[in-house]
Amino acid sequence: MKKVLFYILFIIILVIGMPIVFTNEFKTEEVSSNILFQDDMKFDYGDYSKIKLLHISTGEVEILDLDEYLIGVVASEMPASFDIEALKAQAVVARTYTIYQIKNGSKHENADVCDSSLCCQAWISKEDRFARWEEENKNEYWNKVVQSVNETKGKIIMYDGEPINALFHSNSGGQTELSINVWGGDIPYFQSVETSGEDEYSSYSSEVVLSKDTLIQKMLEKFSNFSIDFSKEDAIKILENTESGRIKKIKIGNTEISGVDARKIFELKSAKFNVQISEDNVIFTVQGYGHGVGLSQCGSDVLAKSGKKYDEIIKYYYKNVEISE
Numbered sequence: 001m002k003k004v005l006f007y008i009l010f011i012i013i014l015v016i017g018m019p020i021v022f023t024n025e026f027k028t029e030e031v032s033s034n035i036l037f038q039d040d041m042k043f044d045y046g047d048y049s050k051i052k053l054l055h056i057s058t059g060e061v062e063i064l065d066l067d068e069y070l071i072g073v074v075a076s077e078m079p080a081s082f083d084i085e086a087l088k089a090q091a092v093v094a095r096t097y098t099i100y101q102i103k104n105g106s107k108h109e110n111a112d113v114c115d116s117s118l119c120c121q122a123w124i125s126k127e128d129r130f131a132r133w134e135e136e137n138k139n140e141y142w143n144k145v146v147q148s149v150n151e152t153k154g155k156i157i158m159y160d161g162e163p164i165n166a167l168f169h170s171n172s173g174g175q176t177e178l179s180i181n182v183w184g185g186d187i188p189y190f191q192s193v194e195t196s197g198e199d200e201y202s203s204y205s206s207e208v209v210l211s212k213d214t215l216i217q218k219m220l221e222k223f224s225n226f227s228i229d230f231s232k233e234d235a236i237k238i239l240e241n242t243e244s245g246r247i248k249k250i251k252i253g254n255t256e257i258s259g260v261d262a263r264k265i266f267e268l269k270s271a272k273f274n275v276q277i278s279e280d281n282v283i284f285t286v287q288g289y290g291h292g293v294g295l296s297q298c299g300s301d302v303l304a305k306s307g308k309k310y311d312e313i314i315k316y317y318y319k320n321v322e323i324s325e
């Protein structure tokens, strides 16, 4: 008899308990999908409140609120494991960059921006982002990204009353670069600054090893009368460095090229590199990742971890700028 009572009790507990378990699971799911973008996060950016985002892979144009769009940019452009103040700096930089792009003429006919890092800024949907994060980090990381955009809403980096061209890069290799050394234009708010500690990040060091034949092939694609005699001691010679330590001019065989061009031709992560010639190969040892102009993402994380707030980080990388209220 006692046994029967026990089983009845067990079944009652099971019947009452099951829905609680399921409801809880359902609730967790609901909460996590609700933090995408909420009405109370909306800010009036005037002409820039709505963004027409072109998805390169499908050709589809999606209309998003500016900050809703920025959540996908920050999620794609900076590791969410970085300090929240670095993520906030990235959010303000991405917002400023977006407005600058639109104000100065979109690169696209039917859209303001696209989702490619090679053209505008990288962007990722919540679904795709979640698919690439480890299960245990998903909600924490997503919330940090949303927080970085929400807590900086309305903030834009200004110089002389205008939004700046807020360029940024992954890792400065220790020192950022002046825009004049990359694109030729001398823009007053870019400066060359040092951040120590960027060598702690995996994007700091890289190496490209090319066979001598491959190097010749790559040079011939750009310079039809290229030649090189590897038996000469100065077959490849660095002629000039920029103040930040990047290559300004390098002589490869009979041809002089800029460090920026060398970066493109040999697909190096940055123009801050050294070259060695071995018996069969040419070895490029590279420091940093990206063009080096403006805000360094790894540098921002270093500064944030040393206690700097997002506005201090921004003012460290861009000279004489104000952050709008």
Ligand SMILES: [Zn+2]
Residues within 6 Å of the ligand: 107, 108, 113, 114, 115, 116, 119, 120, 121
């Ligand atoms: Zn684009």
